[in-house]
Amino acid sequence: MVKSVSPYDSESAVEIGQGGMGTVVRRKHLYLDRFVAMKKIKPENMSDPEFIQRFEREAQSAGGLHHQNVVCIYDFWKTPTECTIVMEFVDGTNLRKVMASGRRIPVEMACYIALEVARGLGYAHRHKFIHRDVKPSNLLLSRDGEVKIGDFGIVKVEDATRELTQTGAQIGTTHYMAPEQIEGQKLDGRADVFALGMVFYEMLAGVHPFGDSGEAGQSVGAKILKGKYVPVRKQNPDVPWRVGRVVARCLQHKPTRRYPDMAALERALSRILWKYDLAYAPQELSRFLGECGTIKEPAPDTKTRQMTPLPPKETMPGSVLPESRSRRAWRAILITAGVLAGAGAALAIYLMVKHR
Numbered sequence: 324m325v326k327s328v329s330p331y332d333s334e335s336a337v338e339i340g341q342g343g344m345g346t347v348v349r350r351k352h353l354y355l356d357r358f359v360a361m362k363k364i365k366p367e368n369m370s371d372p373e374f375i376q377r378f379e380r381e382a383q384s385a386g387g388l389h390h391q392n393v394v395c396i397y398d399f400w401k402t403p404t405e406c407t408i409v410m411e412f413v414d415g416t417n418l419r420k421v422m423a424s425g426r427r428i429p430v431e432m433a434c435y436i437a438l439e440v441a442r443g444l445g446y447a448h449r450h451k452f453i454h455r456d457v458k459p460s461n462l463l464l465s466r467d468g469e470v471k472i473g474d475f476g477i478v479k480v481e482d483a484t485r486e487l488t489q490t491g492a493q494i495g496t497t498h499y500m501a502p503e504q505i506e507g508q509k510l511d512g513r514a515d516v517f518a519l520g521m522v523f524y525e526m527l528a529g530v531h532p533f534g535d536s537g538e539a540g541q542s543v544g545a546k547i548l549k550g551k552y553v554p555v556r557k558q559n560p561d562v563p564w565r566v567g568r569v570v571a572r573c574l575q576h577k578p579t580r581r582y583p584d585m586a587a588l589e590r591a592l593s594r595i596l597w598k599y600d601l602a603y604a605p606q607e608l609s610r611f612l613g614e615c616g617t618i619k620e621p622a623p624d625t626k627t628r629q630m631t632p633l634p635p636k637e638t639m640p641g642s643v644l645p646e647s648r649s650r651r652a653w654r655a656i657l658i659t660a661g662v663l664a665g666a667g668a669a670l671a672i673y674l675m676v677k678h679r
C-alpha cells in the first residue's frame with residue numbers, strides 16, 4: 324500500500340483566525356511553493372452531520388467558481404476525524420479589521436470595494452449561487468489591493484432541491500441579513516444586494532445602519548425587519564447624494580424596489596466612479612491598508628490594472644466623485660451672479676463715460 328504524503332508543509336503552519344465553522348491556517352504547498360489557506364472544522368463539530376454537510380457545501384459551491392473577486396477553492400477532503408478545505412491564501416486582511424482600525428474609509432475606496440464585491444457576487448449569481456452571508460469578515464482585502472469574497476459556505480443553489488439549501492433556515496449572521504432572509508422566505512440575489520448595501524453603508528458611515536457591532540443579532544434583526552435607519556448622508560455629510568442614493572436603493576425593504584441584480588448595482592457604482600481611474604484603485608487600497616496598520620506593509624510591486632475601459636486621468640484624486648446637485652446649483656448661481664455683476668459694472672462704466 325502506498326502511504327499518502329501531504330504536500331502541505333505542517334512546519335510552516337500559522338493560524339490566521341477562527342470562525343464559526345473552524346480554524347483557518349496558512350500553510351505552504353511544498354511542491355508548488357505557494358501558500359494556501361486551510362480551513363479545518365472544529366473537532367467538537369465533527370460529530371454533527373449537518374455541520375459537516377454545510378462545510379462540504381462550502382467547498383462544493385465555491386469549488387466551481389473562478390473569478391478574480393471570489394476566493395478560489397483548491398481542494399477538499401473528509402475523513403472520520405478531519406474535514407478540511409484548502410483555498411487560495413489571501414495575503415492581507417479582511418474588511419472587518421479595516422473598519423475596526425478606526426480609520427474612515429474614503430468614499431471612492433468604499434465605492435471601489437463595493438464595486439468589486441458586486442462583480443464577484445454578480446458572477447456567482449449568474450452561476451446560480453446566492454452567497455447569503457455577505458459581511459465584512461468574509462470580504463478579504465489583499466496586500467495588492469484586491470477584493471475577494473470568501474465563505475460561500477451557506478450559498479443557496481437557485482432552483483436546487485437539496486434540503487440544506489431549500490429551507491429558509493436561518494444560517495448566516497443576522498446582522499447582515501435581508502428582511503426576507505430573517506423571515507425565512509424564498510431568496511434570490513437581491514438578498515445579497517441588501518447585505519452588500521449594509522456593508523457599503525457601514526464603510527461610508529462608520530456604523531452599521533441597524534445597530535452596533537456589539538448588539539445582539541436578534542435585536543439588529545428586529546430593526547432590519549422594521550426597516551428604519553438614519554440615511555447615510557446624515558451620518559457622513561461627505562457622502563455625495565448619488566452614493567447615498569445607491570445605498571438607499573440597496574437597503575429597500577422590498578426586494579422589488581432594490582437593484583434587480585448585481586449587474587445593475589455594478590453599473591450604478593461604475594457611473595459614480597467614471598472619473599476615478601480604477602487602474603490605480605488597487606494601489607490606493609494597498610496603501611490605505613498599510614496606513615490603517617491592517618497589513619505590515621503595502622505590496623511593493625502592486626501592479627496597476629485596467630479593470631473597466633475608462634477615460635485616462637492625469638492625476639489622482641482629491642475628490643473625484645461627481646459634484647452633488649446642490650453644489651452644482653450653487654456654482655451655477657455664483658457664475659450667473661458674477662456674469663450679471665460684470666455686465667452691470669460694464670454698463671455703469673459705459674453710462675458714466677457717455678454722460679461725461
Ligand SMILES: Nc1ncnc2c1ncn2[C@@H]1O[C@H](COP(=O)(O)OP(=O)(O)OP(=O)(O)O)[C@@H](O)[C@H]1O
Pocket residue numbers: 339340341342343344345346347360362394410411412413414416417460461463473474
Ligand atoms: N482564504 C483566506 N485567506 C486568508 N485569510 C483568510 C481566508 N479565509 C479566511 N481568512 C481569515 O481567517 C479568519 C477566520 O475566517 P472564518 O471565515 O473562519 O471566520 P469569520 O469570517 O470571522 O466568521 P464566520 O465563521 O462567521 O465566517 C478571518 O480573519 C479571515 O479573514
Ligand SMILES: [Mg+2]
Pocket residue numbers: 342460461473474
Ligand atoms: Mg468567514
